[in-house]
Amino acid sequence: MKYxxxxxxxxPSSMIGVVGWxxxxxxxxxxxxxATIVVGYFLISFLVPTIQWIFIDSDWIGTSRDACxxxxxxxxFIANRLDQFLYGFYPEAEHWRxxxxxxxxxxxxxxxxxxxxxxxGLVATLLLVVYPVIAYFLLYGDLFGLPQVETHxxxxxxxxxxxxxxxxxxxxxxxxxxxLGRQSDMPIxxxxxxxxxxxxxxxxxxxxxxxxxxxLPLFFPEGMSFDxxxxxxxxxxxxxxxxxxxxxxxxxxxxxxxxxxxxxxxGLGYWQKMILIIMPQALKLMIPGIVNTFIALFKDTSLxxxxxxxxxxxxxxxxxxxxxxxxxxxxxxxxxxLLFWVFCFSMSRYSQHLEKKLHTGHGNRx
Amino acid sequence: MSSDILQSGVKPDGGxxxxxxxxxxxxxxxxxxxxxRSLLFQVLLLAALGFVFYTIIQNTLTNxxxxxxxxxxxxxxxxxxxxxxxxxxxxxxxxxxxxxxxxGLLNTILIAVMGIFAATILGFILGVxxxxxxxxxxxxxxxxxxxxxxxxxxxxxxxxxxAVLRTLxxxxxxxxxxxxxxxNRGLIMPAPVPEDGFGLVTIGFxxxxxxxxxxxxxxxxxxxxxxxxxxxxxxxIGLIVGVxxxxxxxxxxPLGLDHPELKGFNFKGGITVIPELIAxxxxxxxYTASFIAETVRAGxxxxxxxxxxxxxxxxxxxxxxxxxxxxxxxxRVVIPPLTSQYLNLTKNSSLxxxxxxxxxxxxxxxxxxxxxxxxxxxxxxxxxxxxxxSLLTSFFMNxxxxxxxxxxR
Numbered sequence: 168m169k170y171x172x173x174x175x176x177x178x179p180s181s182m183i184g185v186v187g188w189x190x191x192x193x194x195x196x197x198x199x200x201x202a203t204i205v206v207g208y209f210l211i212s213f214l215v216p217t218i219q220w221i222f223i224d225s226d227w228i229g230t231s232r233d234a235c236x237x238x239x240x241x242x243x244f245i246a247n248r249l250d251q252f253l254y255g256f257y258p259e260a261e262h263w264r265x266x267x268x269x270x271x272x273x274x275x276x277x278x279x280x281x282x283x284x285x286x287x288g289l290v291a292t293l294l295l296v297v298y299p300v301i302a303y304f305l306l307y308g309d310l311f312g313l314p315q316v317e318t319h320x321x322x323x324x325x326x327x328x329x330x331x332x333x334x335x336x337x338x339x340x341x342x343x344x345x346x347l348g349r350q351s352d353m354p355i356x357x358x359x360x361x362x363x364x365x366x367x368x369x370x371x372x373x374x375x376x377x378x379x380x381x382x383l384p385l386f387f388p389e390g391m392s393f394d395x396x397x398x399x400x401x402x403x404x405x406x407x408x409x410x411x412x413x414x415x416x417x418x419x420x421x422x423x424x425x426x427x428x429x430x431x432x433x434g435l436g437y438w439q440k441m442i443l444i445i446m447p448q449a450l451k452l453m454i455p456g457i458v459n460t461f462i463a464l465f466k467d468t469s470l471x472x473x474x475x476x477x478x479x480x481x482x483x484x485x486x487x488x489x490x491x492x493x494x495x496x497x498x499x500x501x502x503x504x505l506l507f508w509v510f511c512f513s514m515s516r517y518s519q520h521l522e523k524k525l526h527t528g529h530g531n532r533x
Numbered sequence: 534m535s536s537d538i539l540q541s542g543v544k545p546d547g548g549x550x551x552x553x554x555x556x557x558x559x560x561x562x563x564x565x566x567x568x569x570r571s572l573l574f575q576v577l578l579l580a581a582l583g584f585v586f587y588t589i590i591q592n593t594l595t596n597x598x599x600x601x602x603x604x605x606x607x608x609x610x611x612x613x614x615x616x617x618x619x620x621x622x623x624x625x626x627x628x629x630x631x632x633x634x635x636x637g638l639l640n641t642i643l644i645a646v647m648g649i650f651a652a653t654i655l656g657f658i659l660g661v662x663x664x665x666x667x668x669x670x671x672x673x674x675x676x677x678x679x680x681x682x683x684x685x686x687x688x689x690x691x692x693x694x695x696a697v698l699r700t701l702x703x704x705x706x707x708x709x710x711x712x713x714x715x716x717n718r719g720l721i722m723p724a725p726v727p728e729d730g731f732g733l734v735t736i737g738f739x740x741x742x743x744x745x746x747x748x749x750x751x752x753x754x755x756x757x758x759x760x761x762x763x764x765x766x767x768x769x770i771g772l773i774v775g776v777x778x779x780x781x782x783x784x785x786x787p788l789g790l791d792h793p794e795l796k797g798f799n800f801k802g803g804i805t806v807i808p809e810l811i812a813x814x815x816x817x818x819x820y821t822a823s824f825i826a827e828t829v830r831a832g833x834x835x836x837x838x839x840x841x842x843x844x845x846x847x848x849x850x851x852x853x854x855x856x857x858x859x860x861x862x863x864x865r866v867v868i869p870p871l872t873s874q875y876l877n878l879t880k881n882s883s884l885x886x887x888x889x890x891x892x893x894x895x896x897x898x899x900x901x902x903x904x905x906x907x908x909x910x911x912x913x914x915x916x917x918x919x920x921x922x923s924l925l926t927s928f929f930m931n932x933x934x935x936x937x938x939x940x941x942r
Contacts, residue, residue: 193668203670206667353571355575359578359582369920371880373886374883374919381902381912385596385908386589389596466683466685467685469687469688473887480687496695497696500695504688508684511683512679
C-alpha cells in the first residue's frame with residue numbers, strides 16, 4: 168500500500184467569505200441569532216430615522232427659521248450662531264486673536280503628537296511655559312497696541328479651551344508637588360498633602376466653584392477684587408491638582424524600588440534623584456492617566472455656566488432661549504456634543520495609542 | 534559633593550596632620566543633615582500654613598463685619614419661607630432652614646441610590662456585551678460607550694431635560710399607558726392603596742425571604758456533603774414572587790389604586806415623579822454606565838484565559854462559566870474602580886442644581902445661601918456632607934473589597 172498526500176481541501180463555502188463571516192460573528196447558534204435579529208431591528212428602526220433627520224431632511228442654508236421647512240434638523244440655527252459658539256461675545260473685529268491662539272495651540276500639539284518631528288522637549292516646554300503668556304496677552308490685549316478685551320466677553324469654545332489649557336498647565340506642577348509630598352517621609356508635609364488631596368477629591372466640583380465664587384472674595388483684603396474667570400480657574404486648578412496628584416502617585420509607586428536605591432547609591436540628592444531618575448519614568452508611565460484627567464477636566468469646564476461664565480454649553484443654553492429660534496434645542500445640544508466629543512474622543516484614542524507604544528520595559532507590568 | 538569627602542578626613546598623601554588626631558570634624562552643617570533639614574522644612578511649612586490661615590480668617594472677619602453679615606448656625610432654626618418641589622418628608626414653607634438641609638440631603642441620597650442601581654445594571658450588561666462573540670452586540674456596546682463617556686454630563690442632563698422631557702405634551706394631551714400618564718410635568722402613576730388583608734401578603738413576602746435563606750443554607754450544606762446542586766436561585770425567586778402573589782389572589786385582591794385624574798390644568802391623585810428627577814436619573818445612569826462598562830470589561834479581561842479554558846474543559850456551559858468562574862474573579866479587579874464610579878455618581882448628582890431638581894446643592898447651597906447670606910456655614914455644611922458620603926462609601930466598599938479579596942498563602 169502506498170499513501171499519497173492529498174492536497175488540502177479548501178474550507179467549506181459556508182465557513183469563508185461573507186457567509187462565513189456572518190455565520191461566525193452574527194448567527195453563531197440560536198441565542199446569538201435571536202440576539203442579532205433583535206438588536207439589529209432596534210438599531211435599524213432607530214438609526215434610519217435619525218440619519219434621515221440629521222442629514223437627508225435637514226436644512227443648511229438660510230438666515231432665519233423660515234428656511235427650516237423640510238421637517239428635519241435645522242442646521243441654519245447653528246450656522247447663524249456659529250460665531251457665538253466659537254468666540255462668545257468677543258468683538259468680531261478681534262476674532263483673529265483667538266484664532267491665532269488656537270492655531271498655535273493645535274500646531275504645537277500636532278508637532279508633539281506626530282512621531283517623527285524633532286525637538287519635542289523644546290516644543291513641550293514652550294507650550295507649557297511660554298504659550299500661556301503669549302495666549303493671555305493675545306486674548307486680553309492691552310499691550311502692543313492690541314485693544315483690551317475684558318474677560319467677561321470671552322466665551323464659547325474659546326473660553327472652554329482657556330479653562331482647559333490653564334487648568335492642565337497649572338494643575339500639573341501642583342499635582343507633582345502634592346504627589347511628592349504625599350510620598351514624603353516628613354509627617355507634617357505628608358499629612359498636609361493627604362488632607363488637601365482627600366478634601367478636594369471628596370467634594371463635587373460644583374461646590375468648589377460655588378466656594379470660589381462666593382467665599383474667595385471674603386478671604387482677601389477689602390478692595391482686592393478678583394476677576395470671575397480667575398476665581399473659576401483657581402477653583403478648577405485646586406480641584407484638578409488633587410486628581411493629578413493621585414495619578415502621579417500611581418506612577419511613582421510603579422517605579423521599581425531598585426531605581427530609587429540605584430539613585431541613592433550614586434549619591435544623588437533628593438531633587439536630583441526625583442528630577443533625573445524618578446519623575447521622567449513616572450510621568451512616562453502615567454501619560455495615559457494624565458490624558459484621562461485632562462479629558463475629565465475638559466468635560467468639567469462646562470460646569471462654569473453654573474457660576475455665570477459663558478462657555479460653549481452656556482452659549483448654547485442662551486441660544487435655545489432666543490425667541491426667534493425656540494424649538495431647536497436638540498440641534499444645538501447635538502452640535503455642542505459633537506464639539507466636546509471630537510476633542511475628548513481624539514484625546515482618549517491618543518492615550519490608548521500611547522499606552523500601547525509605551526508598554527515596553529518595566530518588567531513588572533508584563 | 535565628592536570634594537567634601539576628600540577635604541575631610543585623611544589627606545591623600547597619607548601623612549598625618551594635626552587634624553587627623555582631632556575628633557571627626559566632618560559633622561555636616563545643620564542644613565546638610567537630612568533630619569534637621571526636614572525638621573526645619575516642616576516648621577517652615579507649618580508657619581507658612583498658619584500665616585495663610587491667620588490672614589484668611591482675619592480678612593474674612595473684617596469683610597463680614599464690613600458687610601454687616603452674621604456668623605454662626607442660628608439661621609438653621611429660622612423659618613425658611615420657600616417651597617420645595619419634591620420632598621420625601623413633610624416640608625412646608627413654615628419649616629426651618631435646617632429642614633431644607635434635610636430635604637435636600639434626602640433628595641440627593643435618593644437620586645444617588647437610584648442612579649447607582651441603574652448604572653450598575655446597565656454598566657455590567659454593556660461591559661459583558663462589549664466582549665460578546667456577537668459582532669453586532671459588541672460593536673453596539675462599544676459605540677454606546679464611546680459616545681456617552683465623551684460628552685459632558687451636564688450637556689446630557691440638559692438634553693434629557695430641555696430637549697426631551699420639556700417637549701412632551703401638556704397635561705391635557707398626556708400620553709397614557711396602563712393608567713399612568715406622561716407629560717411635561719413628569720410621570721404620573723396610580724398610587725397603591727393597601728386595603729384589609731394586605732398585611733397577609735406582606736407577611737407572606739417576608740416569610741418567603743426567610744424561607745429562601747434557609748433553603749440556600751440547606752442547599753450549600755448538601756452540596757458540600759454530597760456534591761449535588763439545588764436550583765436555589767430559581768426556587769427563591771419562585772417563593773418570593775409566588776407566595777405573595779398567591780396570597781394576594783386568594784385574599785381577594787386587597788389593593789386599591791388611587792388613579793390620577795385630570796382636574797383643571799393638572800392631575801390630582803396618584804404619584805408624580807417630577808421631570809427633573811427623571812432627566813437627572815437618565816443622564817446619571819447612562820453616563821456612569823459607560824464608565825462602569827469599561828471597568829467591568831477590564832476586570833473580565835484580567836481573568837486569565839486558562840480559567841475559561843479549564844471551565845470549558847470541565848464541560849461547563851458558557852453562561853455558567855461566566856457566572857461561576859469569570860465574574861467572581863473579575864469582581865476582585867472591578868470593585869476598587871467601581872467604588873470610584875459610585876463616588877463620582879454621587880458627587881455628579883450635584884449637577885441637579887442646573888435643572889432645578891431640589892437636591893442638597895440646589896436647595897441648601899442655592900436658595901438657603903441666597904436667602905441667609907451665610908456663605909461660609911452653608912458651603913462648609915454642603916462640602917462636609919459630600920466628604921462624609923465619600924468616606925462612608927469608600928469605607929463600605931473597602932470592607933467589601935477586603936472580604937472578597939483573594940486570600941493567598
